[in-house]
Amino acid sequence: MNLMGWIQLAVFIIALLAVTKPLGVYLTHVLDQDGRTWLDPVLKPVERFTYAIIGRESTTEQDWKSYALSVLVFSAAGLLFTYAILRLQEYLPLNPQHFGPLSPDLAFNTATSFTTNTNWQNYAGETSMSYFSQMVGLAFHNFVSAAIGIAVAAALVRGIASQKTKNLGNFWVDLTRVSLYLLLPLCILYAVFLISQGMIQNFKPYDTAQLIEPYSAQVAQKDSSGQVIKDAQGSSVMMEQRVETQSIAQGPMASQVAIKMLGTNGGGFFNANGAHPFENPTPLSNFIQMLSIFAIPSALTYYLGRMVKNQKHGWSVWSAMFIMFLVGALVCWWAESQGNPRLSALGVDSSFGNMEGKEVRFGIFNSALWATVTTDTSCGAVNSMHDSFTPLGGMVPLFNMHLGEVVFGGVGSGLYGMLIFVVLAIFLAGLMVGRTPEYLGKKIESYDIKVAALAILIPSIALLGFTAVAAASEWGLKGLNNSGPHGLSEILYAFTSAINNNGSAFAGLSANTPLYNTSLALAMLIGRFFVIIPVLALAGNLAGKKAAPMSSGSFPVSGITFTLLLVGAVLLVGALTFLPVLSLSPVVEHFLMVNSTQLF
């Protein structure tokens, strides 16, 4: 934990604070159907044209059921659309490498993954996806899934802010306006910046480079059908292969990466994601990419404060998120700086920390910070291999996701997830002030508790359930590269990432099998829509309530007490649910590493 790290952390925090308010104010205009922005002259005609296509009548105010139905219909259509593209990419344009179709389960997994803003990738982009698939099939979702998240968050905030109404706004309007006024212009600027840093943006076939130092490698011998030949003992027959050239992948990357970060999507253009020199060329691009992950989720807390006319509340929610982010980042940074005691024991210099699986350009601090940021939010882009983190360092990303992606969280999903915790925390502790618990003057009653509890209950059950089944079945264990507690971490991480729509992988788990593809896809769907539906139901119910005027007897929703209460509630729910399984995976792995000589 060196001085440069502390300075970078401080700069990161200042930069985050600096973008929160301006972007938050801009969001209030974007999310208001009649809001004005300085882009109106250019984009208003496009917006009107969009409404003309979908029909003016479908832009009227919706109640929660209608809003939810629109989200589901649109997502389902998008899922099918992308599934079709992935299955048919060989017949579609922009496929210079002539990639064939994805298998049905992989296509389902991938289409689901992008529809749900997860961007879990059981494929390697540069060896399986055409440019068309990437730009149309996947990037489309990068925009709209982010927009859906923001729209749902806005609907919930409107439900909290408004009184005695059924209306939550209109989904199609929100979708259109967020995409047009927020994501598109920001991404254009952002992509230009990334290109300036050296990121590629082209439609060229892959380059082939002559290696300056050709080398030989042992590779598994394959028969004519591509199957690995096994010997009598069942191990692969190896042969020596001379490597003289390297294929260098190309593509329209900057435009993809901009929305990948800003929309907390995280799906890498290449398999190496943010660790690849093309996908993350400079320290500045690394810094801005981390910042852009947090930008919109952070700004949404400001939007919350504006809308409920209690900016302190917005900042309190922000502070709760910030505290959890900071603690996570520091623990992860500390754990990675410590290095591996077993390697130190062998005389390896541990002053650089645990550099296994990390890009040398970024080092310990930027890898740890990125890992924390990407898992606090539902981004999931990586610039280092989380699988290679120390047990405790790797537990931070894992536990961040277990908290439900509410530490800033995904665009929109972070805020609505956090507001669920706000409702629960207020209900738990609110009785203690001697009144029926109220959130901003609105009584929290059994219906609200029912839906809020469901939004936390369903994903938790699914997460533990899927992980337990996988850990107890042959298909689940077959994909493991590591045994012992670390293997359990890998399975747990996969389902945690899917349920919470994060998309980062612990790697080490070969999950491109029909059962993993399918179960992970189901997990992603559950984690997305079985949260969105209760959230909208909560929004609808809150919107119909009358707010009691605030007084000194009202539950305080700002200030240190509230912030700590919220942090406590999030941590308590996360810890109580996942401590047992975590203690069997990273925790026990840590103690085995420290107190014995076992490594996994």
Add this chain to the structure above:
Amino acid sequence: MARKTHSLFDRSILFPAIRESLLKLNPVHMIGNPVMFVALVGAFVTTCELFVPSRGESIWFLLQITAWLWFTVIFANFAEAMAEGRGKAQAETLRKARTQTTANLKEPNGAIRQVLAESLRKGDTVVVKAGEIIPADGEVIQGAASVDESAITGESAPVIREAGGDRSAVTGGTRVLSDEIIVSVTANPGESFMDHMIALVEGAKRQKTPNEIALTILLAALTIIFLIVIMTLKPFGAYSGAAFSTTVLVALLVCLIPTTIGGLLSAIGIAGIDRMIQNNVLAMSGRAVEAAGDVDVLLLDKTGTITLGNRQAVEFVPAPGVTVEELANAAQLSSLADETPEGRSIVILAKQFGIRERELSDFEKAEFIPFSARTRMSGVDLNGERYRKGAADAVRDYLGGKLPPEVDSTIERLGSSGATPLVVASREKVLGVIHLKDIVKGGLPDRFERFRAMGIRTIMITGDNPLTAAAIAREAGVDDFLAEAKPEDKLDLIRREQSAGHLVAMTGDGTNDAPALAQADVGVAMNTGTQAAKEAGNMVDLDSNPTKLIEVVEIGKQLLMTRGALTTFSVANDVAKYFAIIPAMLVGTFPQIYALNVMQLASPQSAILSAVIFNALIIVALIPLALKGIRFRPYGAAVILRRNLVIYGLGGIIAPFIGIKLIDLLVKAIGLA
């Protein structure tokens, strides 16, 4: 109601409660409480496990765990039985008061016939003589009597019940002490006030309040999460090579699910109603008690609530050229025929000026003019002199429209200070002004200040003019007032406040208060009030003390606070239980994890056993708190939240670490594990 309160662990409650807590193990009863139902199933499962050949765990250990799991459930039932027991004991006292009585039924033709009280129906007319018990609830339609209502109110001083007006309601089971009244029966047998009261204190018809339902849902959700956590722990353990026994898993489950609040929840609710009863307030439902906690506007009638019932004369201000004694003499003479409390206070004040008290009978030739609401004057014609006393404009009219300027300025001065000036005049001459003052009850400004801190606004309702009202409002420290209020204005005010999102509480006794009582979120009817008022409100104050509204609000808040505090405490407890049980479960497979045993518990068995014992005993330990309620402090929400979070949140995290450690030491010392 007998005001006798039962101490917390009264024998007459304790033993039946123990019996009751076993009877309550009936699963049909338990299913209403999902948390404790899961605990019950858990206890059942571990009992069955006892008969399966044990794998590794000693039978002695399994037996102990099983026993403590059963205790957990029984302790929770015991808490509920205790809370109910106190109500039942009170109901018993009431039942005794309701002995078999006969009634003198008055037939339509005027004949009197003796019948059993149970046979009386609504609309019947009965005659009740001195010494008899009033056979049914009713309305006095003829006569007046002093009635001993101690059976209901616990107050031994008799009260007057008379036909007409707001004191006409009588309650079945009370005793007429003197005179004779004719009562029209207003309640059929089984629907009487007394029946109602018995049912209420017994908690027989108790329904879960909205708030309890919401909390139960949340507790059920937590329980489901923990069920899944424990169920998946088995395969995770199998993956890791650790075989967890079912008994240990169930023990962990029961420790984790919020049994503390789950076990005490209904006891807290019952105790809340019970605390109202101890204050002689009969809440018609638990919902009303909760609503009392939510109230943020109090409507308080000026007379009787904020001020002592009546204004009192405090000063004589003579007109120029008149001595105080002259004025006092005239004031007393003119007030002799004024039977209102104000009039009497003038007579008494005059005595301080050396004027002996005189009786009407002292004056044979005098002609007294009694006070009437129409003339707003009283007086006497004596020896050719006419003394008059009355409201300023009434006297002005009487004198032909003019008062001396000095008197006018006195009237104005007194009026603007909130006092009521009465003018005294002889035939032609104005003698001076009597200063009548409202006396604000002691201690009220302080209480209102506390309410303000809690975010509760107080509004005084009065028929006085705005000037007078403002002055009294200032003196009493209320936040707002409604002057020159007519009964229907009260209803409008409540509607207005409610439409602004406020919850309103008020007291009332008259029939014309009934609509407002019904509209208010908390309407406390006075027991002396009319039947209509009692039916309209959702609480009845047996003491008929309007200031009690303040206690009602405090009890409501205390109930909610207690529930919240124990919920927070219960959930916070889980952290320590994890630290006790998880290392104990894993240390067999992974000895390296011993470092997680932060409490340094003696052995895996003693760790698990200690956690289970703590979990069971904490319920018993918290029963007194659940029944008495946590201490109520009149602060703003922010302060209370911070305070209670530290005590019950932080305390809830720390306490079990200490408790489990102590139990572990004990368990080890006596060799239980």
